[in-house]
Amino acid sequence: MIDLLLAQKKWVPWMRRSIQLALLGEGRTSPNPLVGAVVLDSTGRLVGEGYHSGAGKAHAEIEALAQAGDKSIDGTIVVTLEPCCHYGLTPPCTEAILRAGLKRVVIGMVDPDPRVSGNGISRLKDSGLEVLDGVLKNECERINREFSFRVRNGRPWGILKWAMSLDGRIGLPNGCSKWITNESSRDLVHQIRSKCDAVIVGGGTVRIDNPLLTSRGKSNPEPMRVVFSRSLDLPKSANLWDTKIAKTIVAYGPDANEAFFSDLTEGPEKMALKSNDPSELLASLAKKGCNKILWECGPVLATSAIEANCVQELVVFVAPKILGGKSAMSPLGSFGFESIKSTYKLQHSLLDRKEQDLFWRLLF
Amino acid sequence: MIDLLLAQKKWVPWMRRSIQLALLGEGRTSPNPLVGAVVLDSTGRLVGEGYHSGAGKAHAEIEALAQAGDKSIDGTIVVTLEPCCHYGLTPPCTEAILRAGLKRVVIGMVDPDPRVSGNGISRLKDSGLEVLDGVLKNECERINREFSFRVRNGRPWGILKWAMSLDGRIGLPNGCSKWITNESSRDLVHQIRSKCDAVIVGGGTVRIDNPLLTSRGKSNPEPMRVVFSRSLDLPKSANLWDTKIAKTIVAYGPDANEAFFSDLTEGPEKMALKSNDPSELLASLAKKGCNKILWECGPVLATSAIEANCVQELVVFVAPKILGGKSAMSPLGSFGFESIKSTYKLQHSLLDRKEQDLFWRLLF
Numbered sequence: 001m002i003d004l005l006l007a008q009k010k011w012v013p014w015m016r017r018s019i020q021l022a023l024l025g026e027g028r029t030s031p032n033p034l035v036g037a038v039v040l041d042s043t044g045r046l047v048g049e050g051y052h053s054g055a056g057k058a059h060a061e062i063e064a065l066a067q068a069g070d071k072s073i074d075g076t077i078v079v080t081l082e083p084c085c086h087y088g089l090t091p092p093c094t095e096a097i098l099r100a101g102l103k104r105v106v107i108g109m110v111d112p113d114p115r116v117s118g119n120g121i122s123r124l125k126d127s128g129l130e131v132l133d134g135v136l137k138n139e140c141e142r143i144n145r146e147f148s149f150r151v152r153n154g155r156p157w158g159i160l161k162w163a164m165s166l167d168g169r170i171g172l173p174n175g176c177s178k179w180i181t182n183e184s185s186r187d188l189v190h191q192i193r194s195k196c197d198a199v200i201v202g203g204g205t206v207r208i209d210n211p212l213l214t215s216r217g218k219s220n221p222e223p224m225r226v227v228f229s230r231s232l233d234l235p236k237s238a239n240l241w242d243t244k245i246a247k248t249i250v251a252y253g254p255d256a257n258e259a260f261f262s263d264l265t266e267g268p269e270k271m272a273l274k275s276n277d278p279s280e281l282l283a284s285l286a287k288k289g290c291n292k293i294l295w296e297c298g299p300v301l302a303t304s305a306i307e308a309n310c311v312q313e314l315v316v317f318v319a320p321k322i323l324g325g326k327s328a329m330s331p332l333g334s335f336g337f338e339s340i341k342s343t344y345k346l347q348h349s350l351l352d353r354k355e356q357d358l359f360w361r362l363l364f
Numbered sequence: 365m366i367d368l369l370l371a372q373k374k375w376v377p378w379m380r381r382s383i384q385l386a387l388l389g390e391g392r393t394s395p396n397p398l399v400g401a402v403v404l405d406s407t408g409r410l411v412g413e414g415y416h417s418g419a420g421k422a423h424a425e426i427e428a429l430a431q432a433g434d435k436s437i438d439g440t441i442v443v444t445l446e447p448c449c450h451y452g453l454t455p456p457c458t459e460a461i462l463r464a465g466l467k468r469v470v471i472g473m474v475d476p477d478p479r480v481s482g483n484g485i486s487r488l489k490d491s492g493l494e495v496l497d498g499v500l501k502n503e504c505e506r507i508n509r510e511f512s513f514r515v516r517n518g519r520p521w522g523i524l525k526w527a528m529s530l531d532g533r534i535g536l537p538n539g540c541s542k543w544i545t546n547e548s549s550r551d552l553v554h555q556i557r558s559k560c561d562a563v564i565v566g567g568g569t570v571r572i573d574n575p576l577l578t579s580r581g582k583s584n585p586e587p588m589r590v591v592f593s594r595s596l597d598l599p600k601s602a603n604l605w606d607t608k609i610a611k612t613i614v615a616y617g618p619d620a621n622e623a624f625f626s627d628l629t630e631g632p633e634k635m636a637l638k639s640n641d642p643s644e645l646l647a648s649l650a651k652k653g654c655n656k657i658l659w660e661c662g663p664v665l666a667t668s669a670i671e672a673n674c675v676q677e678l679v680v681f682v683a684p685k686i687l688g689g690k691s692a693m694s695p696l697g698s699f700g701f702e703s704i705k706s707t708y709k710l711q712h713s714l715l716d717r718k719e720q721d722l723f724w725r726l727l728f
Contacts, residue, residue, distance in 0.1 A: 167532065168694055178704060320726050345684065358722075
């Protein structure tokens, strides 16, 4: 056991470098995971680096091996995720590793994808390579938290975001909410969007706010914009129907009036669902390659998303303003709780200030 | 000008010490200010220290001079606030300073009390002493912010406190609110109470929460507990009616039914007011010696306190819980705002965490 720990320790600095490389692909690899790899020659010198930069593009191992060329013979590859052993959009990395004449493979985490999940490691071991896994396992798992969640649960990791005043209001009784938070906070929202595969709102948000929902160019392509509507009672003209800057999907349940689409000659994509359950929507988005989505919806949809277990993380902005107002305009509706003990308790993850605004990330 | 700044700079370390001394009286001097003083002999050595520890007790200058004795001759006194020149509960400090044979008086801030306000300085100068004022002026003013506010406005500095969930709720629809925040946060509330002269609630809070409103022994005497009721429709039995641990005042407007008091044989003090205006209540509390009060009331009274300009500071606890709930249970009611521009904007003053809870102080 101690020997194993010592053997792992030796590779920690190179695994850190592989994690750094992996993060270069952030926001662009879905449905694939983030992966980084370095190749060292037989004397332990760095001879290749690579990362996965998007679905259909070369895997990190292939990039790093290509850079290393002949120098990989009798060398070591250090990779954040177990190499794949199946034919996807690209051929299996295990075979490329075997062809490269490496002696050793150092792995961060096992791939949760059932097509791989240990099979990659077995293939390498059976072929006589030395395989060491679990090096910086937690760190490697952390950067692929959303990918692993999607693979295990069949739906993307959900983030719910809202912006409220000190007195817990997301708008005035007359609906006005522009702007509760400051420019820096709104810029941070664009950044958060840029790391997500899709941004979801309900029909009410389209009607009241007519939002753009883009990352303002912070990611290319822009995340998909999804309108989830029970009724399809949506305005004929809206910023979201212009799909030149970003793709829009209009998802709707069985009670919706599809006549809405007759006026929309082009632009948004239709997504008919069997129910109004947010988890059916998310399952469909997972099939479209989403690992991580952002709920930017009003209280009704946000409440049902939480109840359907479709929210794993919360991002709350609190502006030092007092709005007041007797009617609703709260971030969430009723869950029917009868005691404080039964309420949802979240775990603090990050607290920061954006000028005068406060920004809090929490985990469910 | 440069000469003056250099002369002031020399006394800064001693003024810092005087401020430290002044703070030893925190929470106990009302209606008086916090004051600290040091006496240096003719060679500049520290020979006396003092602070004001409560109304009716010796002033800081008197304490410090008593310690110094004969050593004050040709010396300097460094005091955070202009020495008084009037007969209050104790004789004027200016006369004691003159009798002590000092050569120089260094002052932090001018006393805003119109009975002093420059007259103390004049008396000393006219008697031939060297007087230097404005040393660490901002710092000296900061520690007496509440005292100065009360002197200038005729009502105490108001702090409004509330504790809410992430979704801006101060309780469940059924009224349950025990406990939204954790023990450390509640302990901090007791600490905040201990620095205030009175804690105010409305009738609703007495009926629903039956609170104690003490500092749990963190200050002695405990702050006064004030119930502000329009109707006097209050329970016959309540923790607040037991005044052995702390004084209770029941304040009420012209529409109240005074029959309530017939059952209360002893305990709470009656305070009849001409109106239901929170500022009339605060003016009466100022006359009772309050420099700083804490609003711990529900949304209706909190809203009218803000509207009456009776809240200068806000203390908000946010617990990482989600309560939900369609009906009210928000920290505040309606102000009738029609645009975000017209809403109240506060200034960040302190942000901290109490374990998982968040604690935010802001200024109006």
